[in-house]
Amino acid sequence: MKSALLLVPVVLLVALLVASCTSSEPRPRQPGTLFVSVEQQSAWVRNFNPLFTGAGSRWPTRAGVYECMEVFIPSTGQWTPWLATAHAWSEDHRTLRFTLREGVRWSDGRPFTAGDVAFTFQLLKKHPALDAGGAWRFLEDVRAEGTHAVAFQFSRVYIPGFSELAHQPIVPRHVWEKVADPVTFTNPEPVGTGPFTQVNVFRNQVYELGRNPNYWQPGKPAVSALRFLAFPTNDQANLALVEGEVDWAGNFVPAVDRTFVSRDPEHHTRWFPLYGSTVFLYPNTTRPPFNDVRVRKALSMALDRERLVDIAMYGYTRPADATALNDSYTGWRDAEAASGAWVRHDEAAANRLMDEAGLTRGPDGLRRMPDGQPLELELEVVGGWSDWVRAGQVLARDLRKLGIQAHLKTYEFGAWYARLQKGEFQLAIAWSLDGPTPYTFYKWLLSPRTVRPVGEVAAANWHRFGDVEADALLTRFETESSPEKQKELMAGVQRRFSELAPAIPLFPNPSWGEASSKRFTGFPSAQNPYARLSPHAEPDSLLVLTALAPREP
Template sequence: MRAALWALTLLLVACKVEPRPRPPGVLFVSVEQQSAWVRNFNPLFAGAGSRWPTRAGVYECLEIFTPAKGQWTPWLATGHAWSEDRRTLRFTLRQGVRWSDGEPFTADDVAFTFKLLKQHAALDAGGVWRFVEDVRAEDPLTVAFQFSRVYIPGFAELAQQPIVPRHVWEEVADPVTFTNPRPVATGPFTEVTVFRNQVYELGRNPHYWQPGKPAVSALRFLAFPTNDQANLALVEGEVDWAGNFVPAVDRTFVARDPVHHGRWFPLYGSTVFLYPNTTLPPLDDVRVRKALSMALDRERLVEIAMYGYTRPADATALNDAYAAWRDADAAQGAWVKHDLEAAKRLLDEAGLKEGPDGLRRKADGQPLALDIEVVGGWSDWVRAGQVVARDLRKLGVQAQLRTYEFGAWYARLQKGEFQLAISWSLDGPTPYTFYKWQLSPRTVRPVGEVAASNWHRFGDAEADELLSRFERADSEAEQRALMAAVQRRYSELAPSIPLFPNPSWGESNSRRFTGFPTEQNPYARLSPHAEPDSLLVLTSLTPREP
């Protein structure tokens, strides 16, 4: 089926099929691959599976960090200030902001949002209340966070939290399970005008705080179960903005209409990992994790699975947004280099001897069999999983690729109910957030409990001490020295197996809309997956005149 669909794509490219007419000003977006839409606009619970752009388009945050420019943009807040002892952080809110039902947005809403996270631990995926002691509205436009300890990275975690209206959510019995079918929010698109299994549409916020914005009249989303079907719609001109993996994108998409078709794939996307569930033996053994990593031919992997759009990961696992932070010595770790013989020796040391049939066997005599889980509709990751499985079989591991519909795959990942899984990482303005979710015991959740990340369930006290010192570090020199030490510790422990930095997939069709980010104008990442950058894009696009 995939081959047939892609062949049709190539035919469409050759035939220059013109897009069908559609209502003016309606932006067609391809972000999620789903066979049917579920009406869920809960911005607070990471495991809710909320529809895009719930967290950055329906709801909004206080300030926005843009990796492409390395700077913060004031949003619902116009600024912030630390107290001298770095234990109190105050945000000054923007005047004149209203919720989509016309009620005023105030500091009380911000304080209420964070108190909800405290009352319902499942909502506090980032662990805000591990460093916040109190939050209070000092006046309608000032909210103050009292910290329990000095925690400089806390600013980013507070600044990018979506804010909900108190007058609505205080009536919600269980905000964890609430699907929020009729959102009241401050974002540019709040009105659910259409919602059916195969299509939904969001209209403009009638009270949006930015005058004249958004210029786009509505967002429309069609259900595409797989990348291939989404790519057909993109190539055919049905989609205006996408975050798809497109094979041979320059030939199949850009070349079809070079004036209007654009793509920008900087390596600012999260790193893609093969996550080992470290609660399961023998994946709890660093020698086994490094052996699995050394069995992988990453050069071949990025060429086959990713069409050469990226590069093999180094031993820091950092993407290119953190190039200035990368420690050159840590990056050279041998455990991310393809060396099958060295990998075999490590498994021998770990007691996983090769049997007469060429299979590695555990102490009980059973073959070492590992399932690799990926999303069935994500063709790039499926190919990556196939390459990984083949490489692991050469090591004597019975590796089997298992594909799941996104919701089922994500639930298993979040609950730690897998052996090996291919997935992304969490990132922030510095590598702190990335490594916290790779190494800190504070981010480890029991198997069966939803985790925002650290799906591999790994914690190291030594790395955590370095991260804790980073939390208190004010000077850039001290921060960089500490982060270099964290990188070396990560390389020593290999808690996860980095494959490649994920390109920040972004495609645009400017035939109907202008103002998309580009490499020459990187005001945001082009990828709609890049939240909260998507807020910057949604408020910058302008329909072309008919």
């Protein structure tokens, strides 16, 4: 998602890097410490709350400090047992049981049990703000069955619920039952089952996590600590990566093979499969004229996606088709839906649709709303995410050709994300939510059940759109176990998405991942795709953090 433009003279780059690292990294690198660049912020907030996704917890809180029961890997299409070693459905698909791994301890030495799992889900029920995935919309009860088994009783048949339950980070009951408000709790001294739980250092500009002294995988993690420097922008983060200060990153790097890989081809690698979430231009459909499908499709057809991916993304991806699916869903893609013309650049057709919607041009060439006011729009992106900023510039220029006064506006990440989640925007570039099947992706794009009032934090469906017909297909999918029938239903959802254009897909986001094996080995790659290389890819990051090892001297 993030990016940088490495166009500054090399001498200045080195000077900036030295200044940046000197101010935030006062001590020399310690052996076995992995430097990671995954979040671009000007200062760190000490927050390790894995339950409230809107709180902006520090990486790797949800998949590194805490862990889930099973891990789905898009690069392999397989589930990997983690805190649970097995699961089984009842014959009527109304009960799902997980068998938990024996011998797991929390980082404070207390045993991990089924009681912790049941307690975690009861917290989500008691505090709905924590239940971002809506687990209690399909759960009836969760109970521990002894020490190492937990049973989830469903209120209805809901087969996609497996992934939502399996991926939920689990917290310790003996700690969290004493927390007065788990929504606002920042959890400064986390107790987890993950490989890295000890807060060795935490300051505004740097923090470091040490190994869990009681980690359940013998001999792991081999990495002794994770260290994070505060880089306000991707430009600064990429300087550190290119100069060898960062070992693992999830950045967009322009001309990455020349600027990064070729500097040390023996050790520098990158892997950018199109498994990342789809990048959308989200129109806030609660605000006219975005509640008109003709306007949404006109905006889409005004965009030159070929030019967009060439200029803003350096050709690392491809234009989105009308299904908006990334390449991890290739086997699900419906050809009829994918061929939708509304994602193809066609200025004449875009102008016709705007005219039909009553947004005609005035004498000055600017389109006007029905009340006569010029159609003036703000397109919001994160300042410092140079790929998205450049994409926004390209999009704004295309929209101006349509007679729209389009202005790019940048925000610091926290402010941008808060506006996005609360629906307090007109147009915004943002990502999508994904899962093992396209169900999660489309549920958060089309289902009325995911629509939240403007002003209320939403996990996704930031565009606030719901369609009853698509939801009926999604609901049928929830009870269907036949792969053939699942694909038939999902084809119908894709066609409905293409018909309604609730959000405007731009391109599938590459799963950005860069690594240097100069100090550490074991990173995933196209040749060894045991996980995605991107640290943004959670919970894949658990597999990477437990596979890496310091290079032998």
